[in-house]
Amino acid sequence: MFVLFLCNLSLEPAAASKNKVKGSQGQFPLTQNVTVVEGGTAILTCRVDQNDNTSLQWSNPAQQTLYFDDKKALRDNRIELVRASWHELSISVSDVSLSDEGQYTCSLFTMPVKTSKAYLTVLGVPEKPQISGFSSPVMEGDLMQLTCKTSGSKPAADIRWFKNDKEIKDVKYLKEEDANRKTFTVSSTLDFRVDRSDDGVAVICRVDHESLNATPQVAMQVLEIHYTPSVKIIPSTPFPQEGQPLILTCESKGKPLPEPVLWTKDGGELPDPDRMVVSGRELNILFLNKTDNGTYRCEATNTIGQSSAEYVLIVHDVPNTLLSTTIIPSLTTATVTTTVAITTSPTTSATTSSVRDPNALAGQTGPDHALIGGIVAVVVFVTLCSIFLLGRYLARHKGTYLTNEAKGAEDAPDADTAIINAEGSQVNAEEKKEYFI
Numbered sequence: 001m002f003v004l005f006l007c008n009l010s011l012e013p014a015a016a017s018k019n020k021v022k023g024s025q026g027q028f029p030l031t032q033n034v035t036v037v038e039g040g041t042a043i044l045t046c047r048v049d050q051n052d053n054t055s056l057q058w059s060n061p062a063q064q065t066l067y068f069d070d071k072k073a074l075r076d077n078r079i080e081l082v083r084a085s086w087h088e089l090s091i092s093v094s095d096v097s098l099s100d101e102g103q104y105t106c107s108l109f110t111m112p113v114k115t116s117k118a119y120l121t122v123l124g125v126p127e128k129p130q131i132s133g134f135s136s137p138v139m140e141g142d143l144m145q146l147t148c149k150t151s152g153s154k155p156a157a158d159i160r161w162f163k164n165d166k167e168i169k170d171v172k173y174l175k176e177e178d179a180n181r182k183t184f185t186v187s188s189t190l191d192f193r194v195d196r197s198d199d200g201v202a203v204i205c206r207v208d209h210e211s212l213n214a215t216p217q218v219a220m221q222v223l224e225i226h227y228t229p230s231v232k233i234i235p236s237t238p239f240p241q242e243g244q245p246l247i248l249t250c251e252s253k254g255k256p257l258p259e260p261v262l263w264t265k266d267g268g269e270l271p272d273p274d275r276m277v278v279s280g281r282e283l284n285i286l287f288l289n290k291t292d293n294g295t296y297r298c299e300a301t302n303t304i305g306q307s308s309a310e311y312v313l314i315v316h317d318v319p320n321t322l323l324s325t326t327i328i329p330s331l332t333t334a335t336v337t338t339t340v341a342i343t344t345s346p347t348t349s350a351t352t353s354s355v356r357d358p359n360a361l362a363g364q365t366g367p368d369h370a371l372i373g374g375i376v377a378v379v380v381f382v383t384l385c386s387i388f389l390l391g392r393y394l395a396r397h398k399g400t401y402l403t404n405e406a407k408g409a410e411d412a413p414d415a416d417t418a419i420i421n422a423e424g425s426q427v428n429a430e431e432k433k434e435y436f437i
Contacts, residue, residue: 027048027049027050027051027052027054027108027110027114028048028049028108028114028116029046029047029048029056029106029107029108029114029115029116030046030047030048030049030116031044031045031046031047031104031106031116031117031118032045032118033118033119033120033121034118034119034120034121035120035121035122035123036096036120036121036122036123037096037122037123037125037211038096038097038098038122038123038124038125038154038211039095039096039097039125040096041092041093041094041095041096042092042093042096042100042120043082043090043091043092044058044090044091044092044093044104044106044118044120045082045088045089045090046058046088046089046090046106046116046118047087047088048086048087048088048108049087051086051087051108053086054086054108054109054110055068055069055108055109056068056069056084056088056089056106056107056108056109057069057089057106057107057109058089058091058104058105058106059104059105059107060074060102060104061102061103061104063105066079066091066104067079067081067084067089067091069084069089070084078093078094078095079091079092079093080092080094089106093120096120096122097122098122098124098154098180098182098183100120100122101120101121101122101182102119102120103117103118103119103120104117104118104119104120105117105118106118122154123154123155123209123210123211124152124153124154124155124182124183124184124211125152125153125209125211125212126150126151126152126153126157126186126207126209126211126212126217127150127151127152128150128217128219129148129149129150129159129205129206129207129217129218129219130148130149130150130219131146131147131148131203131205131219131220131221132146132147132149133145133146133147134146134221134223136224137224137225137226137255138194138223138224138225138226139225139226139227139304140194140195140196140225140226140227140228140304141193141194141195142193142194143191143192143193143194144191144192144193144194144223145189145190145191146189146190146203146205146221147187147188147189147190148161148187148188148189148190148205148207148219149185149186149187149188150185150186150187150207150217151178151183151184151185151186152178152183152184152185153183153184153186153207153209153211154182154183154184155184155210156175156184156186157184157186157207157208157209158186158207158208158209159171159173159186159187159188159205159206159207159208160205160206160208161188161190161203161204161205161206162203162204162206163192163201163202163203163204164201164202168190168192171188171189171190172188172189172191173186173187173188174186174187174188174189186207188205190203194223194225195225195227196225196227196230196255198223198225199223199224199225199227199255200222200223200224201222201223202220202221202222202223203220203221203222203223204218204219204220204221205218205219205220205221206218224255225255226255226256226303226304227254227255227304228254228302228304228305228306228307229252229253229254229258229300229301229302229305229306229307230252230253230254230307231250231251231252231261231298231299231300231307231308231309232250232251232252232309233248233249233250233251233296233298233309233310233311234248234249234251235247235248235249235311236248236249239316240288240313240314240315240316241288241315241316241317241318242288242289242290242315242316242317242318243287243288243289243318244287244288245284245285245286245287245288246284246285246288246313247282247283247284247285248263248282248283248285248296248298248311249281249282250263250281250282250283250298250300250309251281252281252298252300252307254300254302254304254307255302255304256302256303256304257302258300258301258302259300259301259302260280260281261281261298261299261300262298262299262301263278263283263296263297263298264296264297264299265294265295265296265297266294266295267295267297270283271291275287281298283296283298288315289315290315292313292315293313293314293315294312294313295310295311295312295313296310296311296312296313297309297310297311298310298311
């Protein structure tokens with residue numbers, strides 16, 4: 001229970017005039033209109049600036065006397081005396097009802113009687129609003145119509161709609177007078193088409209009225225929207241490589257919540273269940289190889305419908321970062337030794353490297369093979385040239401020695417002479433050799 005009233009003007013009383021006739025000419029009662037909420041308490045005050053002990057009286061709209069000075073005239077327990085003096089008469093009316101509304105009169109009994117009117121306005125408090133028209137659940141794409149209604153307001157209340165804290169302006173408004181012909185029933189209708197973004201959204205109907213003291217009454221309806229699943233596949237790595245593991249996650253959203261997802265590859269079942277393991281919404285491929293290339297499909301289903309998403313898997317080769325360091329030392333060794341036994345080692349080393357690391361050769365591109373072939377060809381060519389030059393040198397040196405030896409013993413009659421001639425032949429041979437060179 002609370003009190004709402006307007007303050008009256010406060011006038012300092014002047015000294016009473018000893019001349020009653022002259023004083024009565026300046027006497028006049030002062031009142032103000034009062035507004036109170038239904039069920040509250042109204043204070044009616046009547047003041048006189050100059051009063052020569054003249055009586056004051058309050059009467060109701062039916063002209064029934066409520067108080068005459070400090071004497072109560074009407075038997076109504078809701079009406080009480082607040083203050084009574086020669087300059088003021090104030091009374092209170094508690095538990096005000098709509099029937100108490102009207103014009104109240106303050107009378108100053110001079111000759112003639114002077115009166116002042118005060119209008120008592122009673123505000124009808126609107127009832128708590130109710131939202132109707134919602135039936136759960138609502139399918140995505142359906143047209144929804146919600147109605148908010150409140151009764152008992154005086155004057156008619158104002159209804160506003162909010163969705164996600166944003167006011168909706170395009171609504172219908174209807175005002176009807178109640179049976180008591182004093183209060184009003186107000187309703188407002190909101191029409192909109194729902195989608196999946198409306199699921200879980202709170203739609204609020206707010207009632208504004210001056211009797212609510214800036215604290216509006218609200219009604220709220222939380223929407224439940226059913227819709228088909230939406231599906232998305234998320235890979236654990238954006239660049240899958242051969243020999244590495246891969247996890248594909250099927251992210252599905254829908255209402256009702258989709259059932260366990262179904263994984264397929266290229267339109268059929270998963271080809272290697274031992275290596276391709278389905279765990280909940282995840283597809284785990286333990287280690288990748290080229291045969292895993294293909295289109296993977298994830299399907300999600302609920303009672304509303306079915307949806308799917310696809311992921312095209314391309315397994316990439318593992319980059320070979322050790323190929324250059326394996327071949328170059330072998331080529332260096334072949335170039336330094338220039339022997340037939342060692343020159344075969346590049347081919348052997350390359351072959352061994354190929355057998356030990358099959359992925360390395362599998363990862364080479366066209367330009368890498370051309371480079372390796374060119375290097376091997378150069379090594380073989382240098383080796384063959386070295387062998388040819390060394391053989392030619394040895395052959396010529398041996399031929400010269402045998403010829404000189406034969407010339408030293410050709411015409412000698414005995415062994416001693418042959419030795420002597422041979423020494424001379426060696427000198428000639430050195431000269432020829434120098435000439436030859």
